[in-house]
Amino acid sequence: MNKEDKSKLENLLRKVAHVWDLEICNLKIQTNQNPIVLEIIIKKTNDDDVSLDDCALFNVPASEEIENSNLLNCSYVLEISSQGVSDELTSERDFKTFKGFPVNVELNQNNSKIKFLNGLLYEKSKDYLSINIKGKIKKIPFNEVQKISLCTLKD
Known part of the structure; x- marks a missing residue:
């Protein structure tokens, strides 16, 4: 996947996340895996903690947006996760x-x-x-x- 397509995909996913009061912190595309792995790291816009249910709920609209975009024409695994505990201070x-x-x-x-x-x-x-x-x-x-x-x- 080239940079332009990744950017398009990220913008599409940001719009979907916004509807769910989420933000995309990072989108990693691991093309060295078979199938490739799309890892989307999310956080809530109100800075509340992200639960496992939040990740599961975002999976369906994110999958639909990826499928409808036709930016990926191969098999992939979608992983939705939170930022988790990090040493980096952001909020x-x-x-x-x-x-x-x-x-x-x-x-x-x-x-x-x-x-x-x-x-x-x-x-x-x-x-x-x-x-x-x-x-x-x-x-x-x-x-x-x-x-x-x-x-x-x-x-």
Whole structure:
């Protein structure tokens, strides 16, 4: 499956998910499997936990949309799952829950040699992330943050 078809399929599935108050977090297509595997990772738009029933309920409309799209002309296995427990912090709930915990912040600064910062999660606003690095609060603009993950602090 080429990039354009994957993008089309993902857009179709996003529309279906929206009807069910879900979001598509990721669509993986494993073409090295026989039959190929489509793994759709979903989350609820209201940030509630995704249950097994939610995954099962989304399976039928997702399957129908895939079949009706004619983008896949081969056998496939469809797997619907939740994000599960992840070290990556993404939701407001994550930031509230893990305030004070050690985090690794991956930066996307093009003009800096610093690509990672480790510290304790201090505060998150819509514009910046604050972490405590050895007693000093460092504010990092969100446009420079690529990923925030739980970690263990290194001395």
